[in-house]
Amino acid sequence: TQLLEQSPQFLSIQEGENLTVYCNSSSVFSSLQWYRQEPGEGPVLLVTVVTGGEVKKLKRLTFQFGDARKDSSLHITAAQPGDTGLYLCAGVRYSSASKIIFGSGTRLSIRP
Amino acid sequence: DAGVIQSPRHEVTEMGQEVTLRCKPISGHNSLFWYRQTMMRGLELLIYFNNNVPIDDSGMPEDRFSAKMPNASFSTLKIQPSEPRDSAVYFCASSFSASGRSYNEQFFGPGTRLTVL
Numbered sequence: 001t002q003l004l005e006q007s008p009q010f011l012s013i014q015e016g017e018n019l020t021v022y023c024n025s026s027s028v029f030s031s032l033q034w035y036r037q038e039p040g041e042g043p044v045l046l047v048t049v050v051t052g053g054e055v056k057k058l059k060r061l062t063f064q065f066g067d068a069r070k071d072s073s074l075h076i077t078a079a080q081p082g083d084t085g086l087y088l089c090a091g092v093r094y095s096s097a098s099k100i101i102f103g104s105g106t107r108l109s110i111r112p
Numbered sequence: 113d114a115g116v117i118q119s120p121r122h123e124v125t126e127m128g129q130e131v132t133l134r135c136k137p138i139s140g141h142n143s144l145f146w147y148r149q150t151m152m153r154g155l156e157l158l159i160y161f162n163n164n165v166p167i168d169d170s171g172m173p174e175d176r177f178s179a180k181m182p183n184a185s186f187s188t189l190k191i192q193p194s195e196p197r198d199s200a201v202y203f204c205a206s207s208f209s210a211s212g213r214s215y216n217e218q219f220f221g222p223g224t225r226l227t228v229l
Contacts, residue, residue: 031215042116042203042220043155050214088155092215098143098207099168100218102155 003027004091004103012109013079021074021106023089030094032065032072035102037086048092079110114138116221118204124227130192133224136185137206145218146179146189147203155203161187162209173198194228201225 004025013019023032031050035043047056049065049072056063060083062075072089089103117136125131137144145160159169161181169179176195181187191198205218 033215033217040222042205042223044220045217048215048217096168097213097215098145098160098162098209099157100215101157104154 003101004089006087006089006103006106008106009104010107010109012111015080015110015112016078019076019079019108021076021087021108023072023074023103025070025091027091028069028094029091030069030097031092032069033090033092033100034063034072034074035088035090037088038084043086043088076108079108081110081112084108084110116204116206116219118202118221118224120224121222122225122227124229125194126229127195128193129228130190131194131198131226131228133189133202133204133226135187135189135204135221137187137204138219139185141206141208141219142184143207143209143216144181144187145205145207146187147205147220148200149203149223150200158189191226194226196228199226199228 007022031048033048034046037043047063052069053067054065060077064073087106090100092100119134143162146158147155149155158171159179164181179189201223203220203223205220207216207218209216
């Protein structure tokens with residue numbers, strides 16, 4: 001059983017469309033991170049959200065941390081082929097800043 | 113700057129053989145993590161070290177798996193004997209963990225793709 005469930009698992013959309021990926025848990029986290037992983041490489045950190053209700057923007061990507069610190073979303077505006085990859089949310093527990101729990105992942109494909 | 117270095121990048125072995133994966137963390141980082149990634153189970157933490165000391169090995173599947181960190185610049189993950197179900201991509205990651213910080217950024221290596229026949 002995954003502690004962090006992501007939805008959808010797979011998403012294939014046309015270039016220029018908008019999309020939202022969700023990360024949900026029944027557990028409370030001190031912070032939540034989003035990573036992106038490209039084929040043949042390790043995950044790379046995109047952002048960390050720390051405060052409940054926090055919204056962070058990274059160009060066309062908008063990240064939100066739920067008020068209850070149990071969930072998060074990633075919204076991409078005007079998706080581009082370069083956004084293709086595996087998106088992973090990761091929860092940081094209050095008990096350990098080092099040990100993070102990764103979500104099940106969303107595999108995103110943007111068609112030109 | 114060199115990132116996390118892993119070797120080999122690909123390993124194909126037969127069931128029952130010993131496999132050793134190697135990792136060199138980023139210089140100055142004091143925490144090192146070993147993960148396993150499969151389609152079925154996603155990215156799982158196997159073990160992590162802080163200042164070369166194993167802190168949490170609750171993710172290590174069974175006694176066939178062992179990890180060592182003899183110094184700050186080198187770690188190994190050993191599987192003996194290997195089984196087909198161990199086939200996966202194994203990632204090493206490192207971070208700088210400072211006391212009082214509520215989160216850290218982990219930097220991942222490129223991974224070792226292990227296939228056990």
